[in-house]
Each structure stands twice: as structure tokens, then as C-alpha cells.
Amino acid sequence: EAQVTQNPRYLITVTGKKLTVTCSQNMNHEYMSWYRQDPGLGLRQIYYSMNVEATDKGDVPEGYKVSRKEKRNFPLILESPSPNQTSLYFCASSFWPARGRSYTFGSGTRLTVV
Amino acid sequence: SQQGEEDPQALSIQEGENATMNCSYKTSINNLQWYRQNSGRGLVHLILIRSNEREKHSGRLRVTLDTSKKSSSLLITASRAADTASYFCATDAGNNDMRFGAGTRLTVKP
Numbered sequence: 001e002a003q004v005t006q007n008p009r010y011l012i013t014v015t016g017k018k019l020t021v022t023c024s025q026n027m028n029h030e031y032m033s034w035y036r037q038d039p040g041l042g043l044r045q046i047y048y049s050m051n052v053e054a055t056d057k058g059d060v061p062e063g064y065k066v067s068r069k070e071k072r073n074f075p076l077i078l079e080s081p082s083p084n085q086t087s088l089y090f091c092a093s094s095f096w097p098a099r100g101r102s103y104t105f106g107s108g109t110r111l112t113v114v
Numbered sequence: 115s116q117q118g119e120e121d122p123q124a125l126s127i128q129e130g131e132n133a134t135m136n137c138s139y140k141t142s143i144n145n146l147q148w149y150r151q152n153s154g155r156g157l158v159h160l161i162l163i164r165s166n167e168r169e170k171h172s173g174r175l176r177v178t179l180d181t182s183k184k185s186s187s188l189l190i191t192a193s194r195a196a197d198t199a200s201y202f203c204a205t206d207a208g209n210n211d212m213r214f215g216a217g218t219r220l221t222v223k224p
Contacts, residue, residue, distance in 0.1 A: 040216055041216060092157075100164060106156050107155055108155060110154065
């Protein structure tokens with residue numbers, strides 16, 4: 001089944017404790033992206049990657065890191081999480097470049113930083 | 115930053131009624147897409163309309179696009195309780211990402 005898999009689904013952590021949210025896709029998509037979703041703000045892009053070893057900042061990259069060493073994986077790293085990073089996170093992927101591409105989303109990771 | 119803005123923010127209707135949601139955006143686009151999100155879950159792609167199209171249908175979904183007004187609407191006909199979800203428009207301007215609005219929360223009462 002074509003899908004984007006995120007783990008974990010839920011995570012509660014303490015301020016300052018490094019964490020990684022994994023994202024993997026099995027569709028051979030070049031493009032992958034991380035979003036955070038907060039009430040009233042919609043989805044805001046954190047980082048994106050157009051292919052292996054090609055990553056770039058989105059609208060809200062502060063406090064986050066990513067890597068793209070393999071085509072299928074795009075982990076999101078919070079080196080020192082803070083409470084304002086409490087949010088619902090989504091990974092998405094698509095073909096690139098391609099006009100009219102649609103995104104396939106993961107099921108989300110609900111992160112709480114206390 | 116957001117590009118699309120959905121209207122209304124929330125909509126409550128009875129089963130069998132039609133639901134109409136609107137999306138306005140600010141810059142020129144290549145295409146506009148609508149996604150659906152069940153509570154706390156990932157977004158699912160519903161339909162895409164290109165900038166040179168004015169109307170598109172998919173099952174009970176009808177999407178219109180007016181590029182002169184920079185707006186789109188999503189119509190769900192004969193709604194069902196299972197249509198209860200949040201609906202987002204996303205604009206693709208051909209740059210590096212799509213811009214999502216804050217969504218319309220649709221509740222369909224049985």
C-alpha cells in the first residue's frame with residue numbers, strides 16, 4: 001500500500017530532551033516536507049526536500065533540523081524542544097518536479113513538550 | 115504564511131443537504147487543491163483544479179475556480195454524516211510548496 005509512515009503517533013517529552021520523529025514513504029517520491037498544524041493557523045511548512053541531500057527551510061524552521069540521506073526517509077529532529085513546539089506534525093511527499101502534483105500525508109505525530 | 119483562506123470557519127448542516135465551502139487566495143497559482151482531514155489525522159487529497167479550468171467534478175464533489183477573483187468553492191452534494199471533517203484548500207504557485215488555509219470544519223448531523 002502506498003503510504004507515508006510517521007512515528008511515533010504520540011509523544012510527550014520534557015523541555016530540552018532531543019527527539020526525532022521519523023517519516024518514511026514507499027512511493028519513490030522525490031519531494032518530502034514537514035508541516036506543523038496549530039489551531040487557527042492551518043499547516044505551516046517547517047522544512048522540505050526536493051531530493052536526497054537537498055533540503056531547505058520552510059516558513060517556520062527555527063528549532064528544527066532535518067536530513068535526507070535516503071530517498072524514502074526524512075526525519076525531523078528537535079535538538080532542544082521547547083513548549084512552543086507542542087503541535088501536531090505532518091510529513092508529506094509527492095513527485096517532483098511535476099505540475100499538478102498532490103501530496104500524500106502521514107497520519108501525524110502529536111507532540112507535547114512540558 | 116497562509117495563502118488560502120477558507121470560509122466559513124465552521125459549517126453545520128443536516129444529512130442530505132449540500133455543503134459549500136469557499137477559498138480565497140492572494141497570488142497567481144498553477145492549480146488549487148482541496149484536502150480533507152478527519153479529526154487529528156493526515157490530510158487526504160480530494161480534487162485538483164488547474165488554473166485554466168473553471169469547474170471540476172468528482173463523485174459528489176464539485177469544485178469551481180475563478181482566477182479573476184482568486185477564489186474557489188467546494189460543493190459537497192447530498193452530504194452524509196461520514197463527510198464530517200475539516201476541509202482545506204491548498205494553492206500551488208509552482209514554487210517549492212503548497213500553501214494551505216486554516217480549513218473549514220464541517221459537521222453533518224444525522
